[in-house]
């Protein structure tokens with residue numbers, strides 16, 4: 581069981597131009613390892629509600645840099661498979677994990693993982709549905725359903741639009757401004773839409789929780805990355821004007837829409853009688 585060291589060149593997006601690269605890989609380049617809107621606090625709540633035990637076979641969709649994978653493996657599940665579409669992220673996250681036969685990260689797409697039917701008792705995916713278009717969101721949720729055995733649990737952690745009664749034009753404006761700041765197509769949903777996305781595929785929602793969207797606020801940065809990690813990120817932002825411009829633009833959009841954005845997690849179950 582060894583974890584290998586990695587260089588910044590191994591990071592996803594390391595070959596991309598700072599001005600254009602996806603916001604999550606820019607933050608990764610600056611040293612950030614927690615790339616989801618509700619932070620580690622929400623991940624902890626989600627993992628608690630998924631009730632993972634050493635009997636579980638866990639599939640994680642889009643493990644990114646492996647931060648949640650490491651927490652899942654602390655529970656010592658029977659099996660862990662990550663499915664990540666970015667080749668470098670897949671390699672990075674796998675190298676974060678102990679080497680063992682029951683632990684792997686494969687390069688693949690969450691809507692068509694290639695894994696067998698009913699191979700999992702838990703499926704989890706964080707900060708990945710938001711960046712997939714409506715059709716792909718549905719395909720990914722259907723794939724999670726296919727992967728799960730009856731009684732299995734699916735947990736998501738995503739960006740949420742509030743309030744539920746938001747003017748559709750305002751919702752569109754937020755999507756547009758977010759997408760242009762993070763350079764990724766962002767399509768966050770309102771809470772009832774997230775729930776019905778899961779229900780439409782046959783899931784029964786058992787738990788919903790919210791947290792503020794404070795991804796780039798100092799307090800959250802320290803909670804997620806530790807004091808040293810947060811200071812390192814701050815230093816990296818200071819020494820790169822190009823990166824600073826991008827981070828400030830992202831933070832400006834998050835702050836502009838603070839009243840309309842939060843983080844949501846949803847836990848849902850594939851019913852026992854489901855085939």
Ligand SMILES: C[S@@+](CC[C@H](N)C(=O)[O-])C[C@H]1O[C@@H](n2cnc3c(N)ncnc32)[C@H](O)[C@@H]1O
Nearest residue numbers: 604615616642643644665666689690706707708
């Ligand atoms: C914002 S990052 C989040 C990473 C990690 N889940 C976390 O919360 O820190 C988004 C991740 O989703 C992955 N991703 C997005 N769509 C995907 C898909 N359809 N299949 C597999 N991975 C996907 C990206 O490659 C990236 O690693």
